[in-house]
Structure formats: C-alpha cells, structure tokens
Amino acid sequence: MILTVTPNPALDKVYWVDKLNTELETLMTRSTQSMGWAGGKGINISTFLARMGLETVAMGFIAGHTGRVIENRVREAGITTSFVWAEGETRTNVAVIQKGREDRPLVISESGPLISEMALRHFLQSYTRLVRRARWVVFGGSLPPGVPAHFYRELLKIAHEHKVKTAVNASGEALSEALKEKPFLVKPDTRERREICGEPVESDEQIIPVSRRLVSALGIGAVVVSHRVTSDMLITSQEIWDFDAYNVKLVKLVGAEDALLAGMVFQLEKGHSLIDAVEFGMAAATASAESPEQICCDMQCVQQAREKIRRVKLA
Amino acid sequence: MKIREIMTRDLTSVDPDTTVRELISILDKSGLSSIPVVDEDGRVLGIVSERDLIEGAVPGYFELLHGASFLPAVDQFSQKLREIQHDPVSLYMTRNTIKIDEEEDDLAVADLMIHKSLKMLPVVSKDGILVGMLRRIDLLKDLL
Numbered sequence: 001m002i003l004t005v006t007p008n009p010a011l012d013k014v015y016w017v018d019k020l021n022t023e024l025e026t027l028m029t030r031s032t033q034s035m036g037w038a039g040g041k042g043i044n045i046s047t048f049l050a051r052m053g054l055e056t057v058a059m060g061f062i063a064g065h066t067g068r069v070i071e072n073r074v075r076e077a078g079i080t081t082s083f084v085w086a087e088g089e090t091r092t093n094v095a096v097i098q099k100g101r102e103d104r105p106l107v108i109s110e111s112g113p114l115i116s117e118m119a120l121r122h123f124l125q126s127y128t129r130l131v132r133r134a135r136w137v138v139f140g141g142s143l144p145p146g147v148p149a150h151f152y153r154e155l156l157k158i159a160h161e162h163k164v165k166t167a168v169n170a171s172g173e174a175l176s177e178a179l180k181e182k183p184f185l186v187k188p189d190t191r192e193r194r195e196i197c198g199e200p201v202e203s204d205e206q207i208i209p210v211s212r213r214l215v216s217a218l219g220i221g222a223v224v225v226s227h228r229v230t231s232d233m234l235i236t237s238q239e240i241w242d243f244d245a246y247n248v249k250l251v252k253l254v255g256a257e258d259a260l261l262a263g264m265v266f267q268l269e270k271g272h273s274l275i276d277a278v279e280f281g282m283a284a285a286t287a288s289a290e291s292p293e294q295i296c297c298d299m300q301c302v303q304q305a306r307e308k309i310r311r312v313k314l315a
Numbered sequence: 316m317k318i319r320e321i322m323t324r325d326l327t328s329v330d331p332d333t334t335v336r337e338l339i340s341i342l343d344k345s346g347l348s349s350i351p352v353v354d355e356d357g358r359v360l361g362i363v364s365e366r367d368l369i370e371g372a373v374p375g376y377f378e379l380l381h382g383a384s385f386l387p388a389v390d391q392f393s394q395k396l397r398e399i400q401h402d403p404v405s406l407y408m409t410r411n412t413i414k415i416d417e418e419e420d421d422l423a424v425a426d427l428m429i430h431k432s433l434k435m436l437p438v439v440s441k442d443g444i445l446v447g448m449l450r451r452i453d454l455l456k457d458l459l
Binding site: 057063068075078079080081082083085086087118121122125126128129130132133 | 323324325326327328329330333337340341344345346353355356357444446447
C-alpha cells in the first residue's frame with residue numbers, strides 16, 4: 001500500500017480564458033472552459049496510483065463543505081481515505097490560464113483551516129497505525145495553520161522506524177525540517193520561489209551544487225528539481241542526469257509536477273531504476289500537461305509521451 | 316459482487332484510549348454517528364456510537380425510554396457527560412460487534428443487515444484489519 005499525506009488539501013479550480021481583462025472599465029472576464037478537482041499534492045499522487053491499479057490511502061486534514069466534496073471525489077477515484085476532520089473550511093485554490101500563456105497561470109492559493117491540537121493528535125494516531133502497512137509514504141504540499149514546521153520530520157521518523165520508503169515534495173521550513181530525517185526522495189517545490197532551503201536555484205549552475213549538498217551532506221537518496229517548464233534534473237550521490245520533454249502541447253501545468261512524482265513512485269514500486277523512474281515520471285507529467293484533466297491516468301498516453309523525453313548524463 | 320467492491324473506502328477510526336470528549340469532536344466534524352475502535356495494527360476491537368455515549372452518561376436510559384416517558388433533566392445529563400468526558404472510549408464501546416470479511420458476497424451481507432437492523436458494519440481483511448465500512452446505502456446502490 002502507498003500512503004500519501006496531504007496536510008492541506010484543496011479544491012482546485014482551473015479557468016481558461018482568452019484574455020484576462022485588466023482595464024478598469026471591464027471588471028469581468030468570461031472563461032472559455034473551467035474544471036474543478038479534489039487536489040493537493042498527495043491526493044493527486046494517490047489519484048494517479050489508484051488509476052494505475054495500486055492500493056493507496058490518502059491522509060490529511062479536511063473541513064467543512066469543501067472537505068466533504070474532496071472526500072467524496074477522492075473515494076470516487078478508488079482511493080481509500082483516512083482524513084481527519086478539522087474546524088472551518090478546506091481551501092479552494094484558483095488557477096486562471098490565459099491563452100498563449102499556459103506556462104504562466106495566475107494562481108491564487110488560500111492558507112487553509114486552523115488545525116487544533118486534538119486534530120493533530122488524532123492524525124498522528126491514525127498515521128502511526130497505517131504506516132505499518134505501507135511500502136511508501138509520499139508527503140506533499142504546504143502545512144495549514146496550526147501544524148508545526150517539524151510535522152513532516154516527525155512523520156518521516158515514524159516511517160523510517162518501520163523501514164518504509166519516503167518521498168517529500170514541499171518547500172520552505174517544512175522542507176528544511178523534513179530533510180533532517182533524510183527522506184529517500186526529495187522533489188523541492190520551487191513554484192513560489194526559486195530556492196531550496198534558502199539557497200537560490202535559478203540556473204543549472206546553482207541547482208547542481210545545492211542539490212549535491214543535500215545528497216552528500218544530509219544523506220538524501222535522490223533530488224529531482226524542475227528547472228525549466230519541461231526540464232527536470234536528477235541528482236544522486238553517483239550521477240547527475242538532465243531530462244527534457246520536446247514538442248509539448250501545453251494545456252496547463254497544474255498537476256504536472258505531482259504526476260512526475262506519482263510516475264516515479266509507480267515505477268520504483270515496480271522495481272525499475274531511479275533513472276527509468278524519472279523518465280516515466282516526466283512522461284506522466286507531460287501527458288498531464290497536455291491534458292485538461294487534473295492528472296492524465298491513461299497508460300497509453302503516458303507511454304506515448306515517453307517518446308518525447310530525452311535524457312542526458314551530465315556527471 | 317464482493318463487499319470490497321461496494322464498501323465505502325474509509326478508515327476513519329479511533330484508538331481505545333481516545334477520550335469521550337475527543338470522540339464527540341470527531342463524530343461532530345465528520346458527520347458520522349458511530350466509529351470503529353481499533354488496536355495499533357488496525358484490528359477492530361469494537362464500535363462506539365453516539366448511543367453508547369448517551370448510555371455511558373445515563374445508564375439504562377434507552378430501556379427506560381421504552382417503558383415510560385422518562386427523560387433526565389438536561390443539566391443532570393450534562394453533568395454526567397462532563398464526568399465521563401476524560402474517560403477512554405474503550406469503556407463505552409460495543410465489543411462484540413459484527414465484522415464482515417471483504418471477500419463476502421453482497422446478498423449474504425444484505426440479508427444479515429436487514430435481519431439484524433444494522434446501519435453500518437466494519438469491513439475487515441482476512442487478518443481482521445479494518446479496510447472500509449459498509450453502509451446500508453452502499454448495498455442499496457449496489458442492488459438497484
């Protein structure tokens with residue numbers, strides 16, 4: 001079983017518009033298409049894995065009407081749930097994608113409901129039970145108010161005590177704290193700020209030394225960094241690989257990063273190498289970026305997208 | 316159809332040492348009226364419901380309700396509830412609860428739920444670990 005932890009799930013709403021009106025006299029912009037999904041990094045990863053036939057359990061904090069919508073949609077996707085209910089309302093995140101600027105969506109993200117100590121305690125009890133049955137735990141996304149920065153670190157420690165493999169996709173202090181527990185796989189979230197643990201990662205020249213430090217000094221198994229819209233870099237203690245996707249017909253980027261990690265975990269779970277896993281993950285991300293669906297879960301599309309991926313060994 | 320194909324894939328549950336106060340909060344926010352109590356491996360030990368808590372605060376309340384129009388004063392009930400709020404739910408849960416195997420057939424379980432007037436049942440794997448819940452609505456949807 002693969003356990004995913006999404007502390008701050010969201011209802012993701014995506015609007016496609018021909019042009020985002022900014023003139024003062026035109027206050028309204030009509031969308032040409034819109035879609036809504038139960039989202040959050042871990043949930044997106046569970047969605048992919050469940051559709052690919054793997055058993056997966058989604059954990060996190062949900063609240064209010066939006067929480068109920070998310071719970072129902074997650075279960076409809078064939079995912080087992082173990083959510084902890086909190087006061088307030090689960091957040092709604094909005095992305096507006098302008099025609100011709102699909103790589104630069106306007107994203108508005110809420111902070112999420114306040115999580116009480118009681119809810120945290122209940123989460124920890126449920127997690128401690130479930131982690132014993134897991135082969136992987138994937139942690140993803142921001143922490144809602146009330147959840148301490150060392151949350152991922154604490155959960156990683158429990159997972160490692162049970163010899164469970166771990167992957168983290170996070171940013172800021174939550175990531176810095178998580179790294180202290182040496183997760184096997186790290187996919188830093190650099191969408192908000194192009195930095196990892198306070199160090200800038202704007203260029204390839206900056207990504208490599210920062211990631212190498214994580215691998216060598218902290219003992220992280222592998223780091224994967226998205227450094228251009230369609231390029232990812234894999235850094236391990238032995239090698240550095242660059243992966244590029246060509247001829248991508250971009251529809252949206254929302255969910256693509258999660259498809260990357262989901263594809264990697266799927267492939268690693270099937271016994272493939274880390275390099276094959278990143279290539280497959282990039283194909284899953286490319287298929288999702290070319291689809292209006294949240295995550296493309298069609299194996300045929302993913303395999304077709306794999307033909308667009310080129311990999312180069314840098315070191 | 317096998318039960319695992321129609322059950323609600325939810326593992327919401329509590330430890331036996333969860334307090335009554337915490338349980339009330341969990342039931343309130345989740346909208347559930349009962350919840351499985353499981354051990355550290357996820358094996359079902361029992362089920363605890365709103366009814367169990369009322370019984371815990373005012374023992375014999377439901378029996379009295381059938382015989383006479385008995386209703387304790389609200390402040391008396393509130394006082395009793397406050398007294399047990401820090402007790403573990405294991406003191407009030409129903410222990411000999413019926414569990415169904417995920418591999419069982421829907422028709423056999425439908426028959427069981429109708430005859431025993433059951434609203435919800437925990438579904439377990441062959442080693443007794445909670446894997447989901449079967450609600451009456453799951454069966455109704457399945458059998459339609």
